Amino acid sequence: MRSAASRTIRALPTLLRVGVAETVAYRAEFIVWILTTTQPLIMMSLWTSVAADGAYEGYTPNKFVAYYLATLLVRQLTGNWVAWQMMEEIRLGTMAMRLLRPIHPFVTYTVSHLAALPFRSVVALPLVGILLVTSSGDSITHHPLQLAVMPLSIAMAWLITFAILCA
Amino acid sequence: MIIAKNLKKHFKVHKRPPGFGAAVKSLFSRTYETVKAVDGVSFTIERGERVGFLGPNGAGKTTTLKVLSGLLHPTSGEVTVEGFVPFERSAELLSKITLVMGQKSQLIWDLPPSETYAMNRAVFDVPQAQFDATLRELDELLELGPLVSKPTRQLSLGERMKCELAAALLHQPTTLFLDEPTIGLDVAMQVAIRDFIRAYNLKHSATVLLTSHYMDDVVALCPRIIVIDRGTLIHDGDLKGLIKQMDPDKRVSFTTASVIDDETLAKLGHVHSKEGKRVTLKVSESELPSTVSYILATLKASDLAIEDPPLEDILRTMFGKHSAAALEVEAP
Numbered sequence: 001m002r003s004a005a006s007r008t009i010r011a012l013p014t015l016l017r018v019g020v021a022e023t024v025a026y027r028a029e030f031i032v033w034i035l036t037t038t039q040p041l042i043m044m045s046l047w048t049s050v051a052a053d054g055a056y057e058g059y060t061p062n063k064f065v066a067y068y069l070a071t072l073l074v075r076q077l078t079g080n081w082v083a084w085q086m087m088e089e090i091r092l093g094t095m096a097m098r099l100l101r102p103i104h105p106f107v108t109y110t111v112s113h114l115a116a117l118p119f120r121s122v123v124a125l126p127l128v129g130i131l132l133v134t135s136s137g138d139s140i141t142h143h144p145l146q147l148a149v150m151p152l153s154i155a156m157a158w159l160i161t162f163a164i165l166c167a
Numbered sequence: 168m169i170i171a172k173n174l175k176k177h178f179k180v181h182k183r184p185p186g187f188g189a190a191v192k193s194l195f196s197r198t199y200e201t202v203k204a205v206d207g208v209s210f211t212i213e214r215g216e217r218v219g220f221l222g223p224n225g226a227g228k229t230t231t232l233k234v235l236s237g238l239l240h241p242t243s244g245e246v247t248v249e250g251f252v253p254f255e256r257s258a259e260l261l262s263k264i265t266l267v268m269g270q271k272s273q274l275i276w277d278l279p280p281s282e283t284y285a286m287n288r289a290v291f292d293v294p295q296a297q298f299d300a301t302l303r304e305l306d307e308l309l310e311l312g313p314l315v316s317k318p319t320r321q322l323s324l325g326e327r328m329k330c331e332l333a334a335a336l337l338h339q340p341t342t343l344f345l346d347e348p349t350i351g352l353d354v355a356m357q358v359a360i361r362d363f364i365r366a367y368n369l370k371h372s373a374t375v376l377l378t379s380h381y382m383d384d385v386v387a388l389c390p391r392i393i394v395i396d397r398g399t400l401i402h403d404g405d406l407k408g409l410i411k412q413m414d415p416d417k418r419v420s421f422t423t424a425s426v427i428d429d430e431t432l433a434k435l436g437h438v439h440s441k442e443g444k445r446v447t448l449k450v451s452e453s454e455l456p457s458t459v460s461y462i463l464a465t466l467k468a469s470d471l472a473i474e475d476p477p478l479e480d481i482l483r484t485m486f487g488k489h490s491a492a493a494l495e496v497e498a499p
Contacts (some may be wrong), residue, residue: 096266
């Protein structure tokens with residue numbers, strides 16, 4: 001019998017594929033879910049209006065746009081709902097089925113949540129990219145190291161959120 | 168092989184009276200009571216046996232199955248399944264067992280069962296060729312056909328249960344814990360599931376521990392039964408032995424050309440039921456040949472059937488006696 005680590009690694013592609021299929025099972029729900037994460041855009045329009053006649057506490061409209069778009073991006077890529085999923089499964093007793101499989105439940109939760117990220121990115125990344133380039137290019141850093149560290153920071157932020165919700 | 172020695176599982180349960188005041192008070196001070204769900208149960212089940220695990224609601228059947236499958240830690244006692252301690256949840260043990268719960272689903276609700284099958288193949292590390300062969304076999308036995316490509320949420324209860332069984336058996340477990348696998352199914356589906364379980368048991372020499380409230384399941388599948396009530400074992404042995412011990416009389420049913428008076432019937436045996444011309448008598452085994460001869464020759468009866476008492480009646484009597492005994496013990 002293979003080691004647990006080897007078996008887990010071999011199972012990852014299938015788990016990811018199933019996770020993606022679950023994410024897109026309901027098309028309408030998927031769109032509504034995307035729309036519910038757009039609160040930073042509302043705040044952005046509010047604060048850019050406030051700063052339209054002059055900078056507010058040093059923040060120009062472009063800085064507000066940059067800030068809220070960064071917030072939108074981070075929220076889209078780091079948010080997860082694993083605590084609610086676990087709570088529901090414990091309450092309904094369906095976690096038992098997860099525990100009967102020879103793979104740690106943490107792995108299956110992780111993979112199913114990671115599988116949703118590309119779909120969140122599909123909405124968030126183009127929107128953020130276009131708006132930053134067209135209206136706030138000067139407000140974002142051009143430092144190569146900071147830009148390079150950003151994906152790592154987001155990955156770590158996702159892991160911290162996920163681990164806290166799992167704990 | 169399954170071994171349980173003096174197995175106990177006690178739960179600490181919070182109790183409070185109804186009402187707002189009690190709800191607020193329970194935030195600061197709580198009263199607990201200990202529920203002995205399983206209280207000193209011992210048994211051994213050999214490889215390939217089919218055993219019925221019976222008891223009234225709340226007897227401790229599902230708790231025992233959960234301990235045996237590693238979902239719960241026992242409070243005390245020893246348990247091994249296929250040589251492993253279940254609550255250690257070793258991957259090797261998990262690959263050898265399965266638990267099917269009629270009221271809980273392992274199928275992914277929004278996706279077709281085929282996706283759950285693919286996931287199980289991956290996590291149980293089943294080689295593709297073996298997976299394909301097993302799925303073909305299960306498809307043949309359970310007649311899954313197009314069901315595997317319909318979203319689980321759109322399957323009927325019976326269809327879902329067939330797909331559940333397939334999902335639970337794709338890794339070819341050798342120990343099956345089946346907790347009411349036929350609950351809510353129609354008679355035809357119940358028979359199909361029973362036939363399938365028997366065929367799987369024979370083909371793979373799999374050990375089957377079955378709980379069911381449908382006595383037909385138990386009679387059809389399990390030569391041996393274990394009965395528990397209030398967490399304690401009250402019978403472990405073969406089904407026929409239990410019936411003989413609890414109620415050795417046979418049920419003789421027949422239909423007569425005209426209604427027979429009660430006095431004549433009373434001479435033949437205890438009248439169990441009488442609906443017009445259809446009569447059922449309780450007759451002891453020693454008097455059976457003479458009684459049957461009389462019924463056929465003198466009463467000119469037709470449609471005669473000789474049966475053991477229904478298992479439901481036996482268990483009702485058994486649980487009644489056990490409850491009465493328990494009350495006597497508990498009484499001050």
